[in-house]
């Protein structure tokens with residue numbers, strides 16, 4: 001059965017097609033700058049990769065070209081061979097604790113939740129509607145970044161602000177990256193050979209979050225009402241003293257919208273270093289003796305250690321820790337900095353094993369009291385599995 005996993009951004013469409021249940025990737029690709037001048041797309045096959053520049057006025061045209069490419073590359077002969085389309089949705093609020101069929105009720109709720117994730121949820125609805133028009137016979141499902149975190153208890157999801165903000169406006173922690181944390185946890189459990197485990201999963205890419213997962217159930221996560229909470233990220237500040245915001249808004253006459261932009265786009269590694277939001281550039285800056293890059297890296301690592309420590313206590317211990325996403329899978333230095341900072345837990349890095357990128361691997365020695373693993377994340381396969389289970 002052929003299933004598409006898609007992720008629609010406001011000007012992009014990323015896809016991967018699987019043969020299920022074998023979980024074989026048949027083709028993948030990315031449409032970029034949809035609705036802008038100079039749009040293009042890239043297709044990746046087993047032994048081939050090519051890009052084309054083409055006008056993409058909207059997501060519907062992108063889906064039409066996608067179908068053409070599937071036929072041209074002999075992945076499908078007829079449209080009705082595509083049995084399912086699983087969409088990634090950023091914000092599911094407290095409506096969704098699992099993947100569901102994208103019926104009218106679900107789409108209405110996703111649109112309603114756009115106030116919490118304006119760019120993402122709106123784009124996703126555009127994608128769902130476009131896919132329905134172009135591939136009407138496929139079962140569309142929606143998989144939410146927030147769903148895995150719906151098991152978090154009020155003690156961890158409530159904020160100490162007026163309670164009415166919660167009852168009237170649903171102000172609470174929802175988290176994000178849930179599909180990734182769920183995947184990483186399932187891989188860790190497979191590696192440990194049991195499911196009664198206490199796990200800490202670090203999804204650290206340009207967006208970053210840590211989760212505490214006990215017996216497969218999410219207990220806590222570092223992102224909040226929006227993704228701008230918890231860890232220091234590429235351009236997001238994560239946790240800060242909220243009084244800084246009102247103080248600076250008065251000092252420099254900054255509007256709420258501008259402040260939101262500064263905290264999401266001009267802060268984090270970029271804000272501290274003044275150099276870049278990319279860990280590779282920060283590491284290069286450190287090599288060159290740039291003091292602000294040194295500080296940015298120390299603060300970045302410290303925040304991750306703080307959250308791991310917090311979740312260690314929340315769960316009463318930890319059986320394994322995982323590093324994932326762009327930084328977690330690739331930054332040899334950041335993993336070492338984190339593991340060395342956790343020596344109080346008896347963590348002993350294996351420097352040789354850690355000298356790796358993008359592969360599933362144990363990166364601590366046999367003496368380490370807590371094993372640490374690199375686990376490349378795979379959100380698409382989770383979306384495809386959920387779709388397959390509803391479509392079959």
Ligand code: ADP
Pocket residue numbers: 204205206207234277278279280325326327330331332
């Ligand atoms: P996104 O949240 O956009 O999915 P990714 O998980 O792809 O982000 O992470 C992208 C980030 O990963 C980059 O901004 C960079 O900081 C980091 N990264 C990628 N490759 C490396 C590398 N070789 N060394 C250090 N950091 C890396």
